[in-house]
Amino acid sequence: MNPSYPTPDSGRRSGETLRRCETAIREDLHVFQAAGRWLAYGRVSGALMDITPSEAAVLRQVIEDGGHDAVGPRTASLDAYATTLRRTIERISRQKVSREGLGPVRAFLVLVTDACNLACTYCYCHFGRRGPAAHMSEETAESVVLAARDLGIGRLVFFGGEPLLNFSAVRGITARAASLGLKLEYGMTTNATLVTEDMAQDLRRWGVRVSVSIDGPPEVHNLTRVYPGGAGSYDDVLRGIEILMKHDLLALVEVTHSARHPADLGRILGHMETLGVPVTCTCVDGLPCAPYAGEIVGGERIKRYYDELVPKVFEDLAGAGECSVSGVAELVAAVLSPVSVHRPHICGGVAGRAAIAPDGRVYPCPETMEEGYSFGSVRDPGFAEAFEERRKTALSRLSKGPALERLWFANLVDTCIVRLTRDDVGNFVLRQAEEISDCLEHAVGLIAVQAERAGLGPAAFG
Numbered sequence: 088m089n090p091s092y093p094t095p096d097s098g099r100r101s102g103e104t105l106r107r108c109e110t111a112i113r114e115d116l117h118v119f120q121a122a123g124r125w126l127a128y129g130r131v132s133g134a135l136m137d138i139t140p141s142e143a144a145v146l147r148q149v150i151e152d153g154g155h156d157a158v159g160p161r162t163a164s165l166d167a168y169a170t171t172l173r174r175t176i177e178r179i180s181r182q183k184v185s186r187e188g189l190g191p192v193r194a195f196l197v198l199v200t201d202a203c204n205l206a207c208t209y210c211y212c213h214f215g216r217r218g219p220a221a222h223m224s225e226e227t228a229e230s231v232v233l234a235a236r237d238l239g240i241g242r243l244v245f246f247g248g249e250p251l252l253n254f255s256a257v258r259g260i261t262a263r264a265a266s267l268g269l270k271l272e273y274g275m276t277t278n279a280t281l282v283t284e285d286m287a288q289d290l291r292r293w294g295v296r297v298s299v300s301i302d303g304p305p306e307v308h309n310l311t312r313v314y315p316g317g318a319g320s321y322d323d324v325l326r327g328i329e330i331l332m333k334h335d336l337l338a339l340v341e342v343t344h345s346a347r348h349p350a351d352l353g354r355i356l357g358h359m360e361t362l363g364v365p366v367t368c369t370c371v372d373g374l375p376c377a378p379y380a381g382e383i384v385g386g387e388r389i390k391r392y393y394d395e396l397v398p399k400v401f402e403d404l405a406g407a408g409e410c411s412v413s414g415v416a417e418l419v420a421a422v423l424s425p426v427s428v429h430r431p432h433i434c435g436g437v438a439g440r441a442a443i444a445p446d447g448r449v450y451p452c453p454e455t456m457e458e459g460y461s462f463g464s465v466r467d468p469g470f471a472e473a474f475e476e477r478r479k480t481a482l483s484r485l486s487k488g489p490a491l492e493r494l495w496f497a498n499l500v501d502t503c504i505v506r507l508t509r510d511d512v513g514n515f516v517l518r519q520a521e522e523i524s525d526c527l528e529h530a531v532g533l534i535a536v537q538a539e540r541a542g543l544g545p546a547a548f549g
Contacts, residue, residue: 108172117495121532132182133427145171194242196442199256201248206315209382227447230465232263237471244274251281261293279327287334298339303355342368345382352395393530401537434501488514
């Protein structure tokens with residue numbers, strides 16, 4: 088449902104209407120400078136507007152000073168003031184708002200093990216483990232399949248740790264699903280160091296599409312994706328990729344960008360393009376107190392990340408490139424969309440999937456594998472019947488809450504729980520919110536410039 092916006096008149100007899108317009112603008116717009124221009128972005132509406140300095144002065148007066156009744160107005164006349172508000176409301180009104188509820192789970196992320204043969208320097212699993220590594224048992228693997236059947240789940244993604252360390256669980260799950268006549272889609276995320284010809288043949292037969300984690304050319308990758316003894320893993324990853332490509336299994340390459348890496352993302356992604364498959368590129372994230380804090384990409388470094396990847400996304404949109412960089416691509420799509428999507432939870436990913444730990448317990452995602460977020464276990468009697476109610480209860484603890492909802496980018500990007508703490512009453516608080524806001528203003532400015540050059544944009548742009 089779209090918000091209802093007032094329409095101001097230009098005359099002086101429209102004081103009440105002006106105040107309603109001011110309230111609507113104050114509750115929606117964030118006004119900022121980026122890429123050498125003034126922009127306004129709607130927290131509620133999702134409207135992106137390229138505005139003049141005089142319009143910026145009016146809107147900032149509304150937002151910061153309280154409007155036309157404020158002492159020391161920045162505008163020359165009430166007529167000019169009303170004209171700016173009218174134009175702004177018209178542009179906001181072009182946007183549509185979609186408020187999404189909690190849909191059904193369509194995919195299980197199945198952690199068949201939390202063991203890994205690598206010791207990546209930024210791995211949150213490695214730092215967060217509270218005990219010895221565990222493999223999913225044969226009994227739990229069967230319970231995963233039965234839960235998928237009972238809940239109508241259509242996709243399973245094998246994850247870890249390193250899932251190839253427990254290949255027997257992958258084999259058991261696919262075999263049991265086939266015996267039940269289930270037509271499931273399968274995916275896997277792997278570091279590829281353990282891939283063999285026999286494994287690839289099995290994966291091909293089972294219809295498993297594979298994503299591989301690789302951070303760039305050897306001099307980049309080997310800085311972070313290392314074995315426990317410190318040796319780089321690039322050569323073994325490349326060998327595994329070659330086997331996967333031979334059997335037409337490689338679906339995606341996942342790049343993690345660390346502060347340890349050179350800042351030259353163009354060269355890194357250029358190396359990935361030679362594989363001819365889509366690429367995701369995400370930055371190491373987390374709080375400054377994290378054990379891997381030296382890996383976290385932020386500040387000016389994250390701005391450079393956007394400087395390199397935003398133009399790349401527009402090249403792909405124009406059909407000039409073969410490498411589709413997701414992550415930033417989703418940000419571009421959200422900024423330019425004529426529909427502002429409002430989701431109740433901190434991350435949209437929890438709306439359509441659930442993660443199953445090696446012991447069978449079910450959570451919203453791997454980052455939330457704590458007791459307070461559990462949906463129960465696939466091995467529990469009556470698990471399927473109790474699933475939705477338990478899920479709603481757990482996900483209620485991942486609602487954005489008032490502090491996050493007030494952020495201008497609340498409906499533009501997801502917020503991973505690794506970035507959040509809780510205040511005294513249990514509401515989520517985003518640490519380093521000002522730094523994140525500054526980086527996103529920079530990114531939105533870049534998107535505005537690129538969209539203008541490409542003749543693209545939302546209904547409200549311009």
